[in-house]
Amino acid sequence: MSLRLLIIEDSLDDALLLARELRNGGIDLAFERVETPDELAAALDAGPWDAVISDFHLPGFDGLDALRMMQAKGLDLPFILVSGVIGEEMAVEAMKAGAHDFILKGKYSRLAPALERELREAAARREHRKAEAELERYRKHLEELVRERTAVLERAKDAAEAANRAKSEFLANMSHEMRTPLTGVMGIIDFLLMDYPPGEQRSFLEMAYASADSLRRLIDDVLDFSRLAAGKMSFRLGSFALRDCICSAAEVLALEAGRKGLRFALEVSEDLPERVVSDEGRLRQVLVNLIGNAVKFTEEGEIHVAVRRVPDPARPGQELLLCSVRDTGIGIPADHQEKIFEKFTQVKTAATMNSPGCGLGLAISRQIVETLGGKIWVESRNGEGSTFTFTLFLDEANPACHCKGDKETADGRCNPPMLASGTRLRGLEVLESMVAAMARTARADVLVSFDRRLIAAETSAANPASVH
Amino acid sequence: MQVMKPAVEAIPPSSDAISLLVAEDDMTVRILLKAIINKKFPGATVHLAENGRAGVDLFKLHQPEIVITDISMPVMDGIQMAREIRALRAAAKIIVISACDEAHYCEIFGQIGIEDFIVKPIMLVRLLAVIEKCLDEVPPAS
Numbered sequence: 001m002s003l004r005l006l007i008i009e010d011s012l013d014d015a016l017l018l019a020r021e022l023r024n025g026g027i028d029l030a031f032e033r034v035e036t037p038d039e040l041a042a043a044l045d046a047g048p049w050d051a052v053i054s055d056f057h058l059p060g061f062d063g064l065d066a067l068r069m070m071q072a073k074g075l076d077l078p079f080i081l082v083s084g085v086i087g088e089e090m091a092v093e094a095m096k097a098g099a100h101d102f103i104l105k106g107k108y109s110r111l112a113p114a115l116e117r118e119l120r121e122a123a124a125r126r127e128h129r130k131a132e133a134e135l136e137r138y139r140k141h142l143e144e145l146v147r148e149r150t151a152v153l154e155r156a157k158d159a160a161e162a163a164n165r166a167k168s169e170f171l172a173n174m175s176h177e178m179r180t181p182l183t184g185v186m187g188i189i190d191f192l193l194m195d196y197p198p199g200e201q202r203s204f205l206e207m208a209y210a211s212a213d214s215l216r217r218l219i220d221d222v223l224d225f226s227r228l229a230a231g232k233m234s235f236r237l238g239s240f241a242l243r244d245c246i247c248s249a250a251e252v253l254a255l256e257a258g259r260k261g262l263r264f265a266l267e268v269s270e271d272l273p274e275r276v277v278s279d280e281g282r283l284r285q286v287l288v289n290l291i292g293n294a295v296k297f298t299e300e301g302e303i304h305v306a307v308r309r310v311p312d313p314a315r316p317g318q319e320l321l322l323c324s325v326r327d328t329g330i331g332i333p334a335d336h337q338e339k340i341f342e343k344f345t346q347v348k349t350a351a352t353m354n355s356p357g358c359g360l361g362l363a364i365s366r367q368i369v370e371t372l373g374g375k376i377w378v379e380s381r382n383g384e385g386s387t388f389t390f391t392l393f394l395d396e397a398n399p400a401c402h403c404k405g406d407k408e409t410a411d412g413r414c415n416p417p418m419l420a421s422g423t424r425l426r427g428l429e430v431l432e433s434m435v436a437a438m439a440r441t442a443r444a445d446v447l448v449s450f451d452r453r454l455i456a457a458e459t460s461a462a463n464p465a466s467v468h
Numbered sequence: 469m470q471v472m473k474p475a476v477e478a479i480p481p482s483s484d485a486i487s488l489l490v491a492e493d494d495m496t497v498r499i500l501l502k503a504i505i506n507k508k509f510p511g512a513t514v515h516l517a518e519n520g521r522a523g524v525d526l527f528k529l530h531q532p533e534i535v536i537t538d539i540s541m542p543v544m545d546g547i548q549m550a551r552e553i554r555a556l557r558a559a560a561k562i563i564v565i566s567a568c569d570e571a572h573y574c575e576i577f578g579q580i581g582i583e584d585f586i587v588k589p590i591m592l593v594r595l596l597a598v599i600e601k602c603l604d605e606v607p608p609a610s
Contacts (some may be wrong), residue, residue, distance in 0.1 A: 180494050181495050181496070182588070184497050187501075190592045194507065312606040
């Protein structure tokens with residue numbers, strides 16, 4: 001197929017000469033000649049062309065104008081200027097503007113090789129552009145693919161999270177619903193026991209009460225767990241008698257240990273403060289959970305509960321409450337010792353096969369302990385028993401601060417402050433509304449004494465005006 | 469076995485005029501609460517409402533000194549009832565018992581002003597102790 005050449009030239013003779021020179025140079029071509037801008041525009045639109053050869057001096061315009069017209073139409077064709085008289089400056093300008101070569105009239109022997117070279121280069125440029133376009137298309141396609149996949153994954157994640165939330169809400173609702181009938185059951189047993197029923201009746205009623213109470217604990221665990229999953233576990237801070245709290249938790253389980261023929265020792269350090277600020281119910285819950293586990297998994301030997309105060313390595317001058325529960329039970333294999341603090345985990349061995357429990361207790365205990373500023377860990381040897389230890393911030397209650405059970409608050413009412421889970425007593429994320437609520441009920445002192453530095457800062461930042 | 473629960477010793481009526489309102493939608497719990505209150509305080513009159521609306525009506529009628537209410541009830545919940553009762557009489561003693569112990573109630577209770585919040589299943593001994601404390605604070609009926 002012959003080369004389609006556009007010649008911009010006002011002289012037909014010159015155009016024919018050009019064509020002849022090229023044919024002599026071995027190029028098979030068909031050409032069209034234009035000489036005005038209008039003709040050029042029409043010819044460029046009519047294309048396609050393989051190359052353009054232009055005279056420099058043309059009537060009404062010049063070779064540079066022609067080049068710009070071609071470029072304006074987005075064409076990248078070999079463009080060779082041919083001229084008789086042209087200064088070196090003009091030649092340089094033409095090359096800068098994008099002309100591919102410049103040939104003096106009379107030097108036509110250069111024309112054919114120059115055109116062939118430029119045709120090759122133009123072809124190479126086309127290939128390059130094609131490759132780039134291809135690459136760009138792949139890149140866009142890939143981006144789109146990634147976007148699509150991401151969207152699919154996000155939808156799946158949202159769906160999974162929604163399902164999980166729905167499950168947690170269901171658990172929470174069910175647990176609430178179960179508490180009301182349980183109030184009836186436990187209340188009535190309680191009521192009947194108040195009349196000192198005779199022997200067997202009394203022991204049956206007490207057994208029924210104990211069963212209902214373990215059901216209650218299970219419901220509380222499920223509820224706590226569903227809140228733990230939703231980050232909504234609640235806490236109530238107040239000052240309370242530490243020794244009473246520890247003893248009441250140990251008392252019930254000491255009886256259970258006694259029934260299994262286990263020795264039970266409770267060792268409470270003499271120098272514990274009378275009253276402390278923390279969450280009494282939650283502290284009892286952790287103790288009951290750990291001591292309950294010890295009793296459950298120990299068949300012979302003893303349960304030893306020790307509570308004392310120790311310096312806090314992380315806070316110079318401050319102290320921690322350290323509670324440990326040691327048993328001589330089945331123990332926990334080393335590779336399970338971290339896992340047992342995760343939810344739904346119970347070490348599955350022949351010895352635990354028949355043990356009841358939903359495996360939530362330690363996960364909940366860990367959440368409680370960490371929220372109350374402490375740590376929980378276990379040391380154990382398989383078959384030789386375990387020691388569970390936890391720490392809590394130890395803050396002696398300020399005798400002037402009025403808490404749960406006391407009545408002389410500013411407005412004469414008692415509303416134990418509560419904290420939502422996720423609250424880091426050690427950190428700064430005490431919920432503003434909580435702080436504001438406490439400030440309103442003149443409870444700021446409770447929190448302040450819990451972690452003076454941080455919480456005090458929070459209180460003043462959250463609602464300085466409402467502390468009255 | 470379970471720890472011995474202290475027997476409830478009836479407190480002789482110091483005044484004939486003490487009256488209480490119990491609002492609770494669960495019939496068993498409602499009847500139980502009346503029974504235990506009557507056992508401990510034989511002189512007290514206990515009015516029973518099965519929802520907040522009935523509770524407010526009974527409160528207007530009998531002006532009880534102490535109100536014990538559940539939160540979740542049909543028609544009108546315990547929070548709304550407590551608000552209306554607080555508006556009727558600032559000195560009313562309000563005790564809330566509920567299966568829910570959501571943290572956000574803390575602020576609401578702070579606004580309304582309540583004596584105590586007991587989570588179900590409730591310990592009767594604790595409830596009685598709170599009632600007794602309220603009675604100590606109630607000025608003798610004229």
